[in-house]
Structures are given as C-alpha cells and as structure tokens.
Amino acid sequence: MVQADNSKYPPSVVYDVLMLLAIFASIVPLMFRGNYQIFQVMEITAVLIFIVDYLFRWYTAGLAAEHNNLSAYIKYPFTFMAIIDLLSILPGLSLINNSFKLLRITRLLRITRVLKLIRYSKHLVVLLAVLKKECNVLLSVLALAIGYIFITALIMFNSDMYFENFFDALYWATTTLTTVGYGDIFPHTNLGRLISMLSALFGVAIIALPSGIITASYLEELKRQHRSDSR
Amino acid sequence: MVQADNSKYPPSVVYDVLMLLAIFASIVPLMFRGNYQIFQVMEITAVLIFIVDYLFRWYTAGLAAEHNNLSAYIKYPFTFMAIIDLLSILPGLSLINNSFKLLRITRLLRITRVLKLIRYSKHLVVLLAVLKKECNVLLSVLALAIGYIFITALIMFNSDMYFENFFDALYWATTTLTTVGYGDIFPHTNLGRLISMLSALFGVAIIALPSGIITASYLEELKRQHRSDSR
Amino acid sequence: MVQADNSKYPPSVVYDVLMLLAIFASIVPLMFRGNYQIFQVMEITAVLIFIVDYLFRWYTAGLAAEHNNLSAYIKYPFTFMAIIDLLSILPGLSLINNSFKLLRITRLLRITRVLKLIRYSKHLVVLLAVLKKECNVLLSVLALAIGYIFITALIMFNSDMYFENFFDALYWATTTLTTVGYGDIFPHTNLGRLISMLSALFGVAIIALPSGIITASYLEELKRQHRSDSR
Amino acid sequence: MVQADNSKYPPSVVYDVLMLLAIFASIVPLMFRGNYQIFQVMEITAVLIFIVDYLFRWYTAGLAAEHNNLSAYIKYPFTFMAIIDLLSILPGLSLINNSFKLLRITRLLRITRVLKLIRYSKHLVVLLAVLKKECNVLLSVLALAIGYIFITALIMFNSDMYFENFFDALYWATTTLTTVGYGDIFPHTNLGRLISMLSALFGVAIIALPSGIITASYLEELKRQHRSDSR
Incomplete structure (x- = not known):
C-alpha cells in the first residue's frame, strides 16, 4: 500500500x-x-x-x-x-x-x-483529510454563521446610525461573531451596545459548533484506527 | 414520512x-x-x-x-x-x-x-434542530454567563472610577467574557486591570461549556444515526 | 431524596x-x-x-x-x-x-x-456542580495558564521597551492568551510582535484544555444518567 | 515505581x-x-x-x-x-x-x-504529559495554522496597500486567526475587510482542531484510568 x-x-x-x-x-x-x-x-x-x-x-x-x-x-x-x-x-x-x-x-x-x-507533506494531508470529510457539515455551519451575521448586521444597521453603510455592519458582525473584535468599528449608542452584547453571547453557541463537529470526527477517526490496529 | x-x-x-x-x-x-x-x-x-x-x-x-x-x-x-x-x-x-x-x-x-x-433549506434545519435540542442547557449556560457578567461588572464598577455608568461595566464584562474585546472600553487603573485579568481567566471555563454541550450532543446524534443505519 | x-x-x-x-x-x-x-x-x-x-x-x-x-x-x-x-x-x-x-x-x-x-435556582446548581467536579483539574489548567502568562510576560518585558512595568506585561500576556485583545497595550517593536504571535499561537493549546476537560466531564455525566435511567 | x-x-x-x-x-x-x-x-x-x-x-x-x-x-x-x-x-x-x-x-x-x-509540581507534570503526548499532532495543526496565516497574509499584503511590509501582514493574520485582534493593525479598504472577514470565518475551523485533539486525548486518558482502576 x-x-x-x-x-x-x-x-x-x-x-x-x-x-x-x-x-x-x-x-x-x-x-x-x-x-x-x-x-x-x-x-x-x-x-x-x-x-x-x-x-x-x-x-x-x-x-x-x-x-x-x-x-x-x-x-x-x-x-x-x-x-x-x-x-x-x-x-x-x-x-x-x-x-x-x-x-x-x-x-x-x-x-x-x-x-x-x-x-x-504527508502529515498535513491527513489533517486536511479530516477537515475535508467534515467539509459539508462545516459549510452548513458557515451558512448558519453567515445567516446569523446577516441578521445581526441588519438589526445593527437599522438601530445604530454610526454605521455608514451595510458593509460596515456586516464587517462588524463578523468580527463580533468570530470574537476577533479589532475595535476599528463598534457601536456608539446604548441600543447598539445592547445588540452587540446579545449578538456576542448567542454567537458563542454557533462558534462552538465547528469545535463539536471536529472533536466528534477526530474521535471516530481514532476509534477506526484502533479497530484496524487490533485486527 | x-x-x-x-x-x-x-x-x-x-x-x-x-x-x-x-x-x-x-x-x-x-x-x-x-x-x-x-x-x-x-x-x-x-x-x-x-x-x-x-x-x-x-x-x-x-x-x-x-x-x-x-x-x-x-x-x-x-x-x-x-x-x-x-x-x-x-x-x-x-x-x-x-x-x-x-x-x-x-x-x-x-x-x-x-x-x-x-x-x-433542509440541511440548516438539521443543525438548528441540534441547537434546539440543547436549547435548555444552553440557556442555563447563558444564565450562568449573565450572572458571571453581572458580578464582574458590579466588582469592576465599584473598583474602577473610569466606568461612568453600570451599563458601561456590563458592556465591558460581556466583551471580556466572550473574548471579543473591541477596546472601546477597558479598565484604566491597575486594580481594574487585575479584575479584568481574573475575569478573563475564570471566564474561559464558562465559555468552554457550550462547546462541551454541543460536542456531546453531536456525538450522540452520530451514534443514533449509526445504530439506525446498521439495522 | x-x-x-x-x-x-x-x-x-x-x-x-x-x-x-x-x-x-x-x-x-x-x-x-x-x-x-x-x-x-x-x-x-x-x-x-x-x-x-x-x-x-x-x-x-x-x-x-x-x-x-x-x-x-x-x-x-x-x-x-x-x-x-x-x-x-x-x-x-x-x-x-x-x-x-x-x-x-x-x-x-x-x-x-x-x-x-x-x-x-435548581438548574444552575447542576451546571455549577459539573464545574465544581472538575474544579481541581481546571485549577491546574489555571496554574499552567498563569505560568505561561508569567513566562510570556517576562520574555516580552525584557524584549520590548514599550512596556513600562512588569504588571503591564502581565496584563498584555493575559489579554493575549485569553484572546480578548483590548488593544490598549500591544507590542511596538518587531521583536515584540514576533513574541506576541508565538505567544498567541502556542496559547491556543492551553485555552483548548478547559474545553476538553469540560466536554469529557459532560459526556461522562450524560452516560451516567443514561445508565441510571435504563435500570 | x-x-x-x-x-x-x-x-x-x-x-x-x-x-x-x-x-x-x-x-x-x-x-x-x-x-x-x-x-x-x-x-x-x-x-x-x-x-x-x-x-x-x-x-x-x-x-x-x-x-x-x-x-x-x-x-x-x-x-x-x-x-x-x-x-x-x-x-x-x-x-x-x-x-x-x-x-x-x-x-x-x-x-x-x-x-x-x-x-x-506533580499535578502540572500530568497535564504537560497530555500536551506532550499530542505534541506531534498539535505541531501539525501549528504547521497548518502557519500555512493559513502565510496565505492569508500574502493575499492581504497584495490587496490592501495599508500594510507597509509583509511582517505587518503576517502579524495581522496571526492576531486574526487566533481571534486576539488587538486593533493596532487592521485593513482599511473594503477589499481588505472582505478578506479579513473570510479569513476569520474559515479560520474558526483551524482553531477548533486543537480543541478536538485535546478532548479526544483527555477522554482516552480518562478511559485508560477507569480500566486500570476497575482491575
């Protein structure tokens, strides 16, 4: 082989x-x-x-x-x-x-x-294979994340007048969900801050999804290797 | 069906x-x-x-x-x-x-x-179903997180005079726990910084909870699918 | 009972x-x-x-x-x-x-x-019980994190002259490891930035520890409940 | 022993x-x-x-x-x-x-x-042993992360003229992937912001890898201890 x-x-x-x-x-x-x-x-x-x-x-x-x-x-x-x-x-x-x-x-x-x-590089190919196997599920999470970003950006754009265009709101929503938070764009009104807080708190559940999917996939991979080793 | x-x-x-x-x-x-x-x-x-x-x-x-x-x-x-x-x-x-x-x-x-x-969209419905199944547990984590945010904000508000009102302290505590950290509001005294450090370090345990819950739920879902496939 | x-x-x-x-x-x-x-x-x-x-x-x-x-x-x-x-x-x-x-x-x-x-609140008591059960392991992770923060801060403090006192370096190291990154303190030299990059990259492994511990504990808790239900 | x-x-x-x-x-x-x-x-x-x-x-x-x-x-x-x-x-x-x-x-x-x-310290030695056992896999994730950072930095450096040298782009890409986001360096053009958003979203999958690896390793460690206890 x-x-x-x-x-x-x-x-x-x-x-x-x-x-x-x-x-x-x-x-x-x-x-x-x-x-x-x-x-x-x-x-x-x-x-x-x-x-x-x-x-x-x-x-x-x-x-x-x-x-x-x-x-x-x-x-x-x-x-x-x-x-x-x-x-x-x-x-x-x-x-x-x-x-x-x-x-x-x-x-x-x-x-x-x-x-x-x-x-x-052989070793990286294996890791990329795991990512590839879960590709479809991870892309669904991405779709969910983009939907969440889109809705959050829509709410923020219509609540906080500081955001000049919708792209700014999308950029802010993405940096908030991924918890990067550069700090170049952030809400300036109290309503905007409240939306920001809720967005970040509920977003934690979405950001935890890839972690769960990859952990489950990696555990299955380890079990499969164990079984083929014990034969 | x-x-x-x-x-x-x-x-x-x-x-x-x-x-x-x-x-x-x-x-x-x-x-x-x-x-x-x-x-x-x-x-x-x-x-x-x-x-x-x-x-x-x-x-x-x-x-x-x-x-x-x-x-x-x-x-x-x-x-x-x-x-x-x-x-x-x-x-x-x-x-x-x-x-x-x-x-x-x-x-x-x-x-x-x-x-x-x-x-x-069919695929997203499945992912949302997983989130819905763990909804009650995730909401408990949210309650725990809000409690943590509230206590941290109370301590910070009474320690660092830089925070003008309690809402600012709540906003800071939320961006710290979720590790967003925009940087528009941050402690200015050494005591405030110490509280900020402790808040972030202990908060990691709370932020890790959703990840654990979703991983466990996803693993069970995979096992359930396996069993129904092998029949 | x-x-x-x-x-x-x-x-x-x-x-x-x-x-x-x-x-x-x-x-x-x-x-x-x-x-x-x-x-x-x-x-x-x-x-x-x-x-x-x-x-x-x-x-x-x-x-x-x-x-x-x-x-x-x-x-x-x-x-x-x-x-x-x-x-x-x-x-x-x-x-x-x-x-x-x-x-x-x-x-x-x-x-x-x-x-x-x-x-x-009954439900929160359960979640806090899980955190309490893993308390000792989580405190060990905290000790590991504090050690990592201390070493990173020492290296940074002696490499980047921008940091005025050691507490600033500790504060920076903590916000970097927990990925909060307010942006009020950050390295100003290229050497400092390189240390910052390495610190953040290797720190990911430490921040992943609580997630692993809690996931494992939560999975065991679910299994234990299953067994007592099926009896 | x-x-x-x-x-x-x-x-x-x-x-x-x-x-x-x-x-x-x-x-x-x-x-x-x-x-x-x-x-x-x-x-x-x-x-x-x-x-x-x-x-x-x-x-x-x-x-x-x-x-x-x-x-x-x-x-x-x-x-x-x-x-x-x-x-x-x-x-x-x-x-x-x-x-x-x-x-x-x-x-x-x-x-x-x-x-x-x-x-x-005996207890920390155990935790470090777990990290050491998964050392090779974690280093592969690090290699993957560095590759991701390098490619993202290359794309950003050639798209956003704000970045003065390639090291700045590497620094930005690292703080984005690890979700630290100090905010000292960030894209200033809309194209740069779009790259930043995509980089952060896809990067979540890479940052979730260590969490999965450590969870799997910790679960195996717990099972191994259980088996040796029940004998």
Missing part, C-alpha cells in the same frame, strides 16, 4: 527539491512592495519550471493508467491538482507577454502556487 | 422562487440609508405577496388536516411559523396606511422575514 | 420572595455612582432582613439535625453558606454604625450577596 | 525550598527596569547555588545508576533537564565575568530558569 502510494512521486528527490525552490522563488516577489529586476528573473525561471512540470505530470498521468491510456490523457487537465497547476502558470505568462495587462488580478491567483506545497 | 414532509410545499417550484424573490425584495431596502421610490414599490409588492401567501397557507393548513378541519383553521394562526409570517406582514402595512407612524420600531420587526428563508 | 432536599426551604414561598427582594434591594445601590437617601433606606431594610434570616437559618440548622443538636449549632456558622451570609451582613453594619469607616473595601464584599441567588 | 520516582529528590526538604528561593531570587531582577545593587547580589548568590546544584545533580546521576557508572556521568549533561540547568547558569556568568558583554541576549535565556519550577 505504502509502495503504491510512493509510486506517484518521481524516483529522484532532486526533482522535488527543485520544485520546492521554484515555488518559493515565485512567491518571494509577492512579499515585497518594490519591483526589482531580480524578481522578474526568478519569476520567469519559476514559470518555465512550472510549465515543464505540468507537461511532465500530464505525460506520467497517462503512463500510470497503462490501459485506458487515451482517456487518462483527456481526464488529467480536469483534475483538481491539474487545474491548480495551470492557475499557477497563468499569471506568470502575463509577465513574459506583457499584452495581458491583468497583473493586478492575477497577482492574487499566483498564491494558488502555495497549495502545491501540500503535496510534499 | 418524507412524502408527508414534502406535502406542505406547493407542487409548483415557481411558487417557492417567487416567495424567495419577495423576501429578498422586502429586505433589500433595509440595507440602505436612503428612502428611494423603487424601494417603496418593492415593499408594497412584497407585502401583497406575503398577505396572499399567509391566506393560502392558512387555507391549505385546514385541507391537510382533512378531518378535524375546523380546529385546524383555528389553531393555525397560533403556530410559530404563522406568527412569524404575520409579523413579517405587519410592518409593511404601516407603509400602505401611513396612520400607524410606528415605522422606527417596526423596521426591526421586518427582519423576522429573513427567518422565512430557513423553510427553504 | 427530593423531599429531604426540599426540607431546607421554608414552607412559605413568601419567605423566598421576600429574601430575593432584599437581595435585589441591597444590590441596586451598587449599580449607581450617586449616594441617594432612598438607597440608605433600602440598605438598612435589607441588612435587617439578612440578620433575621441569618439567625433563623442558624436556629433551623439545629432543629434539622434533631439529635446531636448542640454540635449542629456550633458547626453551622462555619459552613460555606453561613460564612457568605455573614459576609453579606457585615458591610451593611458599617452603614448603621458609622464608626467602622471601612466602606470602600466592604463595598466589594457586599457583592457576595449575589451568590445567595444561586440557592434559588 | 513511586519510590523510585521519589529517589531523585534529595531527602532534605530544606534543599528544595532553598532551590525555589534561588530561582525566585534570579527571576525578580527581570521584573524591573532599573539596575539596583541588591539585584546583582541576588543574581550572584543564585548563580552560585545553581552551579553547586548542577554539580550535585551530576554527581547523584552517576550514583543512582550504580552499575554502568561511567556512562551515566557522560550521558547526564546531554539530558533535557541538564541542558536547561546549564542555560540557567550561563547568563549569570556574564555578570560575574564582565568580558562576555552578551547581556542583552542572555537576559532572555535566563527565563529558562522558570522551567525549573515544573520539577516541583
């Missing part, structure tokens, strides 16, 4: 290290405000490596399947990881060919490259 | 979509400060749809019961959902007939319309 | 309501800054009621024991509730006899009267 | 109390800004006691092993506690012999002395 799992990694570790360096090289420029020459060189090098990597993975995807060869070639570009790989190449292309002029938007897309790093 | 559950929805999906549009149309004006003409048109249209919907639901409630027809007609207006439906119509009436002049208060009531949306 | 439990309540409900009114009457003056005549009247009335109540409880404590009568009279003033009752009377005496002049300190002691309210 | 555990403590309790006093004497100067004469005397006394203690422990480590005597002497300085003991002595030496001039850095190292206190 472990052998089969390892087979998707190329035999040479050099390749993995090279990829990691390429990913870091393409991220470093995002961490500085300036536009240095060295960053553009790093960018172009990284993108070229990503293109070669993308084609290489496409090629090996077909080989791994062996029979049903053709359909594997067609399916690969539509897998989740292939789409992420493609997205990490696209913003770089706009740098080589400057006619795109969509730099401002693509800059955000470039961050998807970081997701590639997950491929190189 | 599922069939019986579905029977309260009208056969036509068009009806549901129309209702959703009416709900959104009546909420949108609440998200803006101005008083535009278009909003009044939307408001009146929505209220008319709500009135028709209310009467239609009342009529079908009697039909669904079949025997014991009359008592169903009498009981319906006192069910929880019927009261919410009625509350969502009332504020709109004040717009049509301007003699009411209770606009400022009813504006808040209009938000109850949002609760109607819950009817249209 | 339930009958025996109820026996400590006086047969007349009027007595309980009177006591509740007396408690509220003695707390209300603590919620205002001024020193109104009406408050002094309320205060004196409440204290007189408390004295009568104290003597009455002492008298019935001896009656309830029946045999071993004398030792019950001697033991009663040293029970937890009797001490709280006595503490709630003491600050009031300073008002009647003005020679005490310890008003400023005793004002805080007067708040212990609120604890009397717990006697009148 | 318990006897063997106790054997590493010296028979005389006086020794333990003396060590505690020495530890406190060496920490007190760290809690004040000034450089008083009395602190230097305390410092030198404490360091001398630590040196004697270090040599004494080294000597007894060899005695406890009895056979294999020599290898125990060689191994001892490389044990975790011996390294901490040594680190607690080093900064003091720079005070006696002033040629070192590394005071500013070693000041932080001196704090490791506090860790010595753990040796003197």
Whole structure:
C-alpha cells in the first residue's frame, strides 16, 4: 500500500527539491512592495519550471493508467491538482507577454502556487483529510454563521446610525461573531451596545459548533484506527 | 414520512422562487440609508405577496388536516411559523396606511422575514434542530454567563472610577467574557486591570461549556444515526 | 431524596420572595455612582432582613439535625453558606454604625450577596456542580495558564521597551492568551510582535484544555444518567 | 515505581525550598527596569547555588545508576533537564565575568530558569504529559495554522496597500486567526475587510482542531484510568 502510494512521486528527490525552490522563488516577489529586476528573473525561471512540470505530470498521468491510456490523457487537465497547476502558470505568462495587462488580478491567483506545497507533506494531508470529510457539515455551519451575521448586521444597521453603510455592519458582525473584535468599528449608542452584547453571547453557541463537529470526527477517526490496529 | 414532509410545499417550484424573490425584495431596502421610490414599490409588492401567501397557507393548513378541519383553521394562526409570517406582514402595512407612524420600531420587526428563508433549506434545519435540542442547557449556560457578567461588572464598577455608568461595566464584562474585546472600553487603573485579568481567566471555563454541550450532543446524534443505519 | 432536599426551604414561598427582594434591594445601590437617601433606606431594610434570616437559618440548622443538636449549632456558622451570609451582613453594619469607616473595601464584599441567588435556582446548581467536579483539574489548567502568562510576560518585558512595568506585561500576556485583545497595550517593536504571535499561537493549546476537560466531564455525566435511567 | 520516582529528590526538604528561593531570587531582577545593587547580589548568590546544584545533580546521576557508572556521568549533561540547568547558569556568568558583554541576549535565556519550577509540581507534570503526548499532532495543526496565516497574509499584503511590509501582514493574520485582534493593525479598504472577514470565518475551523485533539486525548486518558482502576 505504502509502495503504491510512493509510486506517484518521481524516483529522484532532486526533482522535488527543485520544485520546492521554484515555488518559493515565485512567491518571494509577492512579499515585497518594490519591483526589482531580480524578481522578474526568478519569476520567469519559476514559470518555465512550472510549465515543464505540468507537461511532465500530464505525460506520467497517462503512463500510470497503462490501459485506458487515451482517456487518462483527456481526464488529467480536469483534475483538481491539474487545474491548480495551470492557475499557477497563468499569471506568470502575463509577465513574459506583457499584452495581458491583468497583473493586478492575477497577482492574487499566483498564491494558488502555495497549495502545491501540500503535496510534499504527508502529515498535513491527513489533517486536511479530516477537515475535508467534515467539509459539508462545516459549510452548513458557515451558512448558519453567515445567516446569523446577516441578521445581526441588519438589526445593527437599522438601530445604530454610526454605521455608514451595510458593509460596515456586516464587517462588524463578523468580527463580533468570530470574537476577533479589532475595535476599528463598534457601536456608539446604548441600543447598539445592547445588540452587540446579545449578538456576542448567542454567537458563542454557533462558534462552538465547528469545535463539536471536529472533536466528534477526530474521535471516530481514532476509534477506526484502533479497530484496524487490533485486527 | 418524507412524502408527508414534502406535502406542505406547493407542487409548483415557481411558487417557492417567487416567495424567495419577495423576501429578498422586502429586505433589500433595509440595507440602505436612503428612502428611494423603487424601494417603496418593492415593499408594497412584497407585502401583497406575503398577505396572499399567509391566506393560502392558512387555507391549505385546514385541507391537510382533512378531518378535524375546523380546529385546524383555528389553531393555525397560533403556530410559530404563522406568527412569524404575520409579523413579517405587519410592518409593511404601516407603509400602505401611513396612520400607524410606528415605522422606527417596526423596521426591526421586518427582519423576522429573513427567518422565512430557513423553510427553504433542509440541511440548516438539521443543525438548528441540534441547537434546539440543547436549547435548555444552553440557556442555563447563558444564565450562568449573565450572572458571571453581572458580578464582574458590579466588582469592576465599584473598583474602577473610569466606568461612568453600570451599563458601561456590563458592556465591558460581556466583551471580556466572550473574548471579543473591541477596546472601546477597558479598565484604566491597575486594580481594574487585575479584575479584568481574573475575569478573563475564570471566564474561559464558562465559555468552554457550550462547546462541551454541543460536542456531546453531536456525538450522540452520530451514534443514533449509526445504530439506525446498521439495522 | 427530593423531599429531604426540599426540607431546607421554608414552607412559605413568601419567605423566598421576600429574601430575593432584599437581595435585589441591597444590590441596586451598587449599580449607581450617586449616594441617594432612598438607597440608605433600602440598605438598612435589607441588612435587617439578612440578620433575621441569618439567625433563623442558624436556629433551623439545629432543629434539622434533631439529635446531636448542640454540635449542629456550633458547626453551622462555619459552613460555606453561613460564612457568605455573614459576609453579606457585615458591610451593611458599617452603614448603621458609622464608626467602622471601612466602606470602600466592604463595598466589594457586599457583592457576595449575589451568590445567595444561586440557592434559588435548581438548574444552575447542576451546571455549577459539573464545574465544581472538575474544579481541581481546571485549577491546574489555571496554574499552567498563569505560568505561561508569567513566562510570556517576562520574555516580552525584557524584549520590548514599550512596556513600562512588569504588571503591564502581565496584563498584555493575559489579554493575549485569553484572546480578548483590548488593544490598549500591544507590542511596538518587531521583536515584540514576533513574541506576541508565538505567544498567541502556542496559547491556543492551553485555552483548548478547559474545553476538553469540560466536554469529557459532560459526556461522562450524560452516560451516567443514561445508565441510571435504563435500570 | 513511586519510590523510585521519589529517589531523585534529595531527602532534605530544606534543599528544595532553598532551590525555589534561588530561582525566585534570579527571576525578580527581570521584573524591573532599573539596575539596583541588591539585584546583582541576588543574581550572584543564585548563580552560585545553581552551579553547586548542577554539580550535585551530576554527581547523584552517576550514583543512582550504580552499575554502568561511567556512562551515566557522560550521558547526564546531554539530558533535557541538564541542558536547561546549564542555560540557567550561563547568563549569570556574564555578570560575574564582565568580558562576555552578551547581556542583552542572555537576559532572555535566563527565563529558562522558570522551567525549573515544573520539577516541583506533580499535578502540572500530568497535564504537560497530555500536551506532550499530542505534541506531534498539535505541531501539525501549528504547521497548518502557519500555512493559513502565510496565505492569508500574502493575499492581504497584495490587496490592501495599508500594510507597509509583509511582517505587518503576517502579524495581522496571526492576531486574526487566533481571534486576539488587538486593533493596532487592521485593513482599511473594503477589499481588505472582505478578506479579513473570510479569513476569520474559515479560520474558526483551524482553531477548533486543537480543541478536538485535546478532548479526544483527555477522554482516552480518562478511559485508560477507569480500566486500570476497575482491575
């Protein structure tokens, strides 16, 4: 089982290290405000490596399947990881060919490259698997939270005249529910403060939901591992 | 059982979509400060749809019961959902007939319309059911939290002269217990800070209660589902 | 068992309501800054009621024991509730006899009267029992938290010159660990910010401890109730 | 087993109390800004006691092993506690012999002395053992959290021009994920606020992970104790 799992990694570790360096090289420029020459060189090098990597993975995807060869070639570009790989190449292309002029938007897309790093850590994949398993329930909690935020923001926006637009109220409601509370926006009237207090107190029950879901899921995971160990 | 559950929805999906549009149309004006003409048109249209919907639901409630027809007609207006439906119509009436002049208060009531949306989502109903099941225990935690907030606020109000009135102290105690901590009100003396520290540290135990209650309830729910699946 | 439990309540409900009114009457003056005549009247009335109540409880404590009568009279003033009752009377005496002049300190002691309210709610007693059962473990977590706060404050105090005295650093460390984060005190150097980040991240594990302890305790409580129900 | 555990403590309790006093004497100067004469005397006394203690422990480590005597002497300085003991002595030496001039850095190292206190509390050792058992999983959560913080900071840094350097963005992302939210740094554009809201909402799932892991571990610990009790 472990052998089969390892087979998707190329035999040479050099390749993995090279990829990691390429990913870091393409991220470093995002961490500085300036536009240095060295960053553009790093960018172009990284993108070229990503293109070669993308084609290489496409090629090996077909080989791994062996029979049903053709359909594997067609399916690969539509897998989740292939789409992420493609997205990490696209913003770089706009740098080589400057006619795109969509730099401002693509800059955000470039961050998807970081997701590639997950491929190189086994332990994190397990934790993300737990989160993925409970994904649907957690998204329902998110929907519930967004509904709660929306209603609280509506009540606050119509009660406290300090909030200039509805987005401010939504921002305040979110920072209150998640208990972040930056303090840049807060109610200024006594009615607003009362709503704020009630919102925070009842919100505790909603914020406790993910904790309950994850604890239950983790306990089941541990039990399942125990059972398979004792066999 | 599922069939019986579905029977309260009208056969036509068009009806549901129309209702959703009416709900959104009546909420949108609440998200803006101005008083535009278009909003009044939307408001009146929505209220008319709500009135028709209310009467239609009342009529079908009697039909669904079949025997014991009359008592169903009498009981319906006192069910929880019927009261919410009625509350969502009332504020709109004040717009049509301007003699009411209770606009400022009813504006808040209009938000109850949002609760109607819950009817249209199955998954959220399940999550809300868990919260409802533990409602009594969670309300006890709330009572405990309010008691804790009250005592902390009393101690702080009598120790730190910075707090101008007791409501300020209650507001501070709530934002401290829920760990929101906006930072608009905080103790200014060393004694006040010490109370603040102790309040936050001991409060962690109270804030951990809902998490424990919900986790336990969720675990039981999962076990119950397991048992009914394995049969 | 339930009958025996109820026996400590006086047969007349009027007595309980009177006591509740007396408690509220003695707390209300603590919620205002001024020193109104009406408050002094309320205060004196409440204290007189408390004295009568104290003597009455002492008298019935001896009656309830029946045999071993004398030792019950001697033991009663040293029970937890009797001490709280006595503490709630003491600050009031300073008002009647003005020679005490310890008003400023005793004002805080007067708040212990609120604890009397717990006697009148059954449901809260259960929740407090769970907290009491895990009291020792929770206090160990508190000791761990205080140790963590102390070390973090020491590191911060010696790294960021913005903190004027050690108490400020302790206050900052506490608001960071409990994730309150008022924002009145925060690091101003990059080193201080780095310490702040590490402190908050590692602190999450400590803050998760009470949640785990209470969840486990609550699950055991539910199981125990299930077992005693199924018998 | 318990006897063997106790054997590493010296028979005389006086020794333990003396060590505690020495530890406190060496920490007190760290809690004040000034450089008083009395602190230097305390410092030198404490360091001398630590040196004697270090040599004494080294000597007894060899005695406890009895056979294999020599290898125990060689191994001892490389044990975790011996390294901490040594680190607690080093900064003091720079005070006696002033040629070192590394005071500013070693000041932080001196704090490791506090860790010595753990040796003197049994109950805390148990709680720390639970944290140690789940150490690897908690570190994976930390890695996940750091990854989340890094990505959020990257997105924010490239979206909101208010953040002057990447470290500011990292600091903001950490205070948001841990829900501390001091309020010294927060987004100023609407796009930044939207990212802040999404970051806080999705971050709740990550912050709930340690709670789940610790609850599961604590429940297993309780079950294990139950089983060993019932035998």
